[in-house]
Amino acid sequence: MTAVTAPPEARSARNLVDVVFRARELSIVAALVVLVAVTAGVNGNFLSAQGLTDISLNASILVLLAVGQAVVVITRNIDLSVGSVVGLVAFTVGDLLAADHGRGVTFAVLAGVGIGALCGLVNGLLVSFCRVPALVVTLGTLYVIQGLGHYIAHGRQINAVDLPPAMLAMGNGTILGVPYLPIIAVVAMGLVGYYLRSYRSGREFYAIGSSPEAARLAGIPVRRRVFSAYLFSGALAGLAGVLWLARFGTVVADAANGWELQVVSAVVVGGVAITGGVGTVWGAALGALLLTTITSALVALKVNPFWQQAVTGALLLLAISVDRLLAARVARALRKRNARHGS
């Protein structure tokens, strides 16, 4: 990325880049505000206490997955297996809890995160150490993990009545009126975001995504970082699986089937460049919030359901176009500045 001792003009150029990309996150917030205001204007119930709880609950699982995915995408990779991991974890953890009601929420979270991390470990090993392209590896593990889930489930399903009451309470319980699920999502997002922003090893994820070759030459342990990105993503997907179980209560092995694409969309809409090196987990989380809120808003506005997917797709295209436009602008601005300073 930038040199260690940046000359003043380089720093101001970096500030420009910062401003542009912060503007990106602000534009998502603005879009969210407009969306919520318009919907609430038409339908007052959208902003009722129950309405707000619904929005935050709907978004929290996607937010967690988007945070994990953002870490992977920032290193110029992708993790398509997350949907399958959620399904596998939701079912197996549900099965374990149903087998012995003495197992509580702590057990569920540990087991879920463990299984998720194990899946991330396989992805990470194959991508970083065996150097197989991420798209192919995670597409493969998507099916492998799904198959494993079906094999374990054998057509069974987990019912709400099989789960300990504490687990179900986690799905719709609250602290001071705020439900647990969004709290967990926000805490996870805060920790990962802080790590990526403020730790040296966190910054290295960006360096790898910007230019893997340069990062390697600069002595960054590229493979170890990419490996840990997949561990992160897997563990968060595992946590999301536990939350899925807590929230829906009734779970079959193909829960969250197809969610991988929604997660990638959320990340891209949130300003994380699919080519790596750019973006934040806050952005990704906002993207996830925007996508789920759009679905809820369209329902509350009684818009024909056939339009919902089209809107998501259009938003994705818009986000990518804006990315291209901004990248071109920034590049031009930097060139001009450099020319002016004669460097």
Place this chain on the structure above:
Amino acid sequence: MMTSSRRLAPAAALAGLLCLGLAACGGGTTKDSASAAPSAAVSSAAPAAADPNAPIKEGLKIAFLPKAINNPYETIVDKAGIEAAAEYKGEAKEVGPSDASASSQVSYINTLTQQGQDAILIAANDANAVCGPLKQAMAKGIKVVSYDSDAAKDCRDLFINQASSEEVGRSQVKLMSELVGGKGEIAILSATANATNQNTWIEFMKDELTKPEYKDLKLVKVAYGDDDDQKSFQETQGLLQAYPGLKGIISPTTVGISAAARYISGTDYKGEVALTGLGTPNQMRQFVKDGTVEKFALWNPKDLGYLASYAAAALVSGQITGAEGETLKAGKLGERTIGKDGEIILGPPFTFDKDNIDEFDF
């Protein structure tokens, strides 16, 4: 870095292979699918005219092909069918795809045809897409029985209907009317917008609502949860937000009703908004006990599989040919008569409530 990666590469490859091996087991084919010997001779020898007293042949080979092998509901149906086959000393098995698509069912139909099964029982993912391969199977003397979800009429011998669509639709309205006291706004939470069975039921519900005794019930919206948990959740929220006066929701799909119940159970709408529809007792037990749902309906999926299995055996043995008016003996279920278009109806839907739900485990 280089050396460590070389050491790790075989381990990772091994891990990958291990996963692949496990996935192959979960891929949806039962182990014996390749080993069945052709036995089409049995069925081709069956007489053309029905002989109601013909005994059921022993050693019949029948195969259940569900919409998807991991569908809990179809697992119950097929298991019961396989158990029924044991009663009449037949060999039954379940094979099927892991995704509910018509194209993946086609290859299973072709394999079963090549194996020379005596009968194929199918829950069609698409009425027409599976038609060609099923016709080929019928041309080879294999009897085809559809259950749960019908194939086009001319590519199967019989359709075992879980309940007449008309009865399902009308009884749901009746149930809802009882719950809300015959008055108020109601909505329907369906599966996908193009699900044939859902749409047929909804048509009958709408027709039932035109009757004078339901004049105070007003259907305000049909929402589609796509049989997806999150989507069904959001649609339920949307219904309750968009129609503040909503008194009840009918969800004639197992995914929809459990998602809606789970959502309502965690909100203030519990006890305010009535929920009913089609669900399984295990799935709904929690919500019946906590008071979110008072009653809901379903047929007995075990009886469906049992009847389908006996119907297939009766076809192959020549007890019936599939013509209207013929009668078959279906073990413990007693006799059933074939109706119009080769349909056999299992019976009226059964209503579950907190007093009887614990008698059922499926």
